[in-house]
Amino acid sequence: MSARKDFLFLSEPDCIDAGVLDAGRCVDVCEEVFGLLAQGDYLMGGPNHNSHGMGVVFPKSSPFPNMPVAGPDRRFVAMPGYLGGRFDVCGNKWYGSNHANTAKGLPRSVLTLMLNDKETGEPLCLMSANLLSSARTGAVPAVATRHLASATAGSVAVLGCGPINKACLKAIATQLPHLKRVYFYDIFEAAAEKLADWARQTLGVDAIVENDLQTALSGAEVVTVAASRVKPLVVQNDWLHPEATVLISGPISADDAFWLENRVVLDHVALHEAYVDEAVASPDKQAAYDGVIGGPLYRLIDDGRLPALKDFTDLGTVLQAPAQRADTGARRTVFVACGMSVFDLAWGYEIYRTAQDKGLGTPLALWDTPYAE
Amino acid sequence: MSARKDFLFLSEPDCIDAGVLDAGRCVDVCEEVFGLLAQGDYLMGGPNHNSHGMGVVFPKSSPFPNMPVAGPDRRFVAMPGYLGGRFDVCGNKWYGSNHANTAKGLPRSVLTLMLNDKETGEPLCLMSANLLSSARTGAVPAVATRHLASATAGSVAVLGCGPINKACLKAIATQLPHLKRVYFYDIFEAAAEKLADWARQTLGVDAIVENDLQTALSGAEVVTVAASRVKPLVVQNDWLHPEATVLISGPISADDAFWLENRVVLDHVALHEAYVDEAVASPDKQAAYDGVIGGPLYRLIDDGRLPALKDFTDLGTVLQAPAQRADTGARRTVFVACGMSVFDLAWGYEIYRTAQDKGLGTPLALWDTPYAE
Known part of the structure; x- marks a missing residue:
């Protein structure tokens, strides 16, 4: 009996042919995932089932000249998980990031995703995951836009103009039929100009590069934040439109009022509880807080100025309880998204199945018959 | 400018052609790794740099009929790391295990290893890691044999007769030139008979299947323990040869005297400290202890019956400080090995480089030029 079972390798062009760039479809799939998160039909890493992943953390300095040391956006991370529903698959996203990549003509992060048979552990698909990952990272705040922002919103501010916020x-934009005007802000004006050009041509919107952050924010009903860790944004709450929906997909420095006075909706409460557990178990809790988007929020909770994480609302719960949505509209809402392997599994599974249907990719096999040890 | 950089896919047959089954060479490479561990020229997962890895933990039961539930040897684990020295490479081992695989003609675990450029994160090699992993798992206690056991030892007891202990x-055997007699014990006698046949033919030793554990142990100068988690072994300290070297690569249940009265040498102290940190941070410390080989040791430390982990000796330290070796010989020694990604990285790197030299494997590429997002 041959135990050979081919698995697929999908290069980036294969993933494109399989539809990885279809933002609207990705939003629908990610909305499904929020439903599964709320129901509990998933497992992420660790004994609490909710860890973002496990990184290789580079030290600030090292006596070993070859050892990588901490640098902008520099890390390796493994993000394992299981996702239920119609996906019903295990897998692991694994990536290395280094800001210095961009000077070499490479993306800041190089990512792959492996999908595995949940029963046997056999690989189903290894895929280039750069486009997959940025698509799902963009789709998550778009699901929040669908459910938290005003359906008539016509203006967006884009804070940070790299590939992540382009995906966002x-x-x-697929969720805002009345979108007319987009403000672009970046510490590098050329990046803002480039993204504005793209938006003008592709989305047909008024695209305005704005070098003053306060001005960029003042007219925006929706704000998407995804700036590099190289220099986090500093935002004052009173700069924001009174009914703005602020979608946070990257680190942000804001005054306390931003966290204390706005309605905060999390991507998934249990994920943030796991972040705090891991920070507590780490050698330096404050350093761990510094490394995650929710850090400023966790500090306010630790200080007793905000309720415990378990009392926060998350998006999956909003989707399942329409009554919670009535709370939106009359006030400012902040949505915080930190990245979860379940979104990679879902969108990766879609691309994998489409690739199978279209006959894309390179079949590989671990063995014809496993070596009889 | 094309940013295409091929990476290699190595199937199991490719790995065999590249020498993955060469146990003696693997022992030498793993000895190098113990030196790097002692020097600190490595990074494993997590902020403490010493985590074994991150698992997807299946629950005991689930309201979702498709969700995998806990079962014998059932888990997925990601094991990321960086290894320095001449290896100087990042990577991640990722595997799924399920005891039920064996009934399907599959290995209990299906493993892959990805090696990555430490600077850019680009993949260098994806390889089938079943043979690689069992070779390094076997080589670790063999390094301990070289440095902790009597060079004249002529008898070994093999407790648990599956693929891991075969590799052990x-x-x-490569480290015991006077090896004459091997006792085989397994709860399944057929497994013991099969491994004994192999040892008789391949190693040219007297191979004795022994159904009574105490008898199997009484004459053995070296004992290798790698039984399945399905049914851990129960050992009494006074059954052991007074100068036995006991090499533990799998769960064992022993009386307290086994831990309290023998010299205990760990594979790497910092790994065990990380296990304890993670158990403390987990929802159930005792359950976490149950899941790791060192659990019984950690309980005795917690109870104040053994000194703190930091006061234990590990093998890398023994290698660097020959004076510590003088302590061996006159008493029983227990060596505990739990598995570290750095051994996978080292042996994987060797196989990868050999495969490159021999022109083995299938070249793959993520892209010709990354999609300009």
Whole structure:
């Protein structure tokens, strides 16, 4: 009996042919995932089932000249998980990031995703995951836009104009039929100009590069934040439109009022509880807080100025309880998204199945018959 | 400018052609790794740099009929790391295990290893890691045999006769030039008979299947323990040869005297400290202890019956400080090995480089030029 079972390798072009760039479809799939998160039909890493993943953390300095040391956006991370529903698959996203990549003509992060048979552990698919990952990262705030922002919103501010916020804007735009005007802000004006050009041509919107952050924010009903860790944004709450929906997909520095006075909706409460557990178990809790988007929020909770994480609302719960949505509209809402392997599994599974249907990719096999040890 | 950089896919047959089954060479490479561990020229997962890895933990029961539930040897684990020295490479081992695989003609675990450029994160090699992983798992106690056991030892007891202990015996035998007799014990006698046949033919030793554990142990100068988690072994300290070297690569239940009265040498102290940190941070410390080989040791430390982990000796330290070796010989020694990604990285790197030299494997590429997002 041969135990050979081919698995697929999908290069980036294969993933494109399989539809990885279809932002609208990705938003629908990610909305499904929020439903599964709320129901509990998933497992992420660790004994609490909710860890973001496990990184290789580079030290600030090292006596070993070859050892990588901490640098902008520099890390490796493994993000394992199981996702239920119609996906019903295990897998692991694994990536290395280094800001210095961009000077070499490479993306800041190089990502792959492996999908595995949940029963046997056999690989089903290894895929290039750069486009997959940015698509799902963009789709998550777009699901929030669909459910938390005003359906008539016509203006967006884009804070940080790299590939992540491009993916966010592309996905958010699919949810805003009245979108007319987009403000672009970046510490590098050329990046803002480039993204504005793309938006003008692709989305047909008024695209305005704005070098003053306060001005960029003042007219925006939706704000998407995804700036590099190289220099986090500093935002004052009173700069924001009174009914703005602020979608946070990257680190942000804001005054306390931003966290204390706005309605905060999390991507998934249990994920943030796991972040705090891991920070507590780490050698330096404050350093761990510094490394995650929710850090400023966790500090306010630790200080007793906000209720415990378990009392926060998350998006999956909003989707399942329409009554919670009535709370939106009359006030400012902040949505915090930190990245979860279940979104990679869902969108990766879609691309994998489409690739199978279209006959894309390179079949590989671990063995014809496993070596009889 | 094309940013295409091929990476290699190595199937199991490719790995065999590249020498993955060469136990003696693997022992030498793993000894190098113990040196790097002692020097600190490595990073494993997590902020403490010493985590074994991150698992997807299946629950005991689930309201979702498709969700995998806990079962014998059933888990997925990601094991990321960086290894320095001449290896100087990042990577991640990722595997799924399920005891039920064996009934399907599959290995209990299906493993892959990805090696990555430490600077850019680009994949260098994806390889089938079943043979690689069992070779390094066997080589680790063989390094301990080289440095902790009597060079004249002529007898070994093999407790648990599955593929892991076969790899252990194969590697340990390379370190015992006077090996004459091997006792085989397994709760399934057929497994013991099969491994005994192999040892008789391949190692040219007297191979004795022994159904009574105490008898199997009484004459053995070296004991290798790698039984399945399905039914851990129960050992009494006074059954052991007074100068036995006991090499533990799988769960064992022993009386307290086994831990309290023997010299205990760990694979790597910092790994065990990380296990304890993770158990403390987990929802159930005792359950976490139950899931790791060192659990019984950690309980005795918690109870104040053994000194703190930091006061234990590990093998890398023994290698660096020959004076510590003088302590061996006159008493029983227990060596505990739990598995570290750095051994996978080292042996994987060797196989990868050999495969490159021999022109083995299938070249793959993520892209010709990354999609300009």
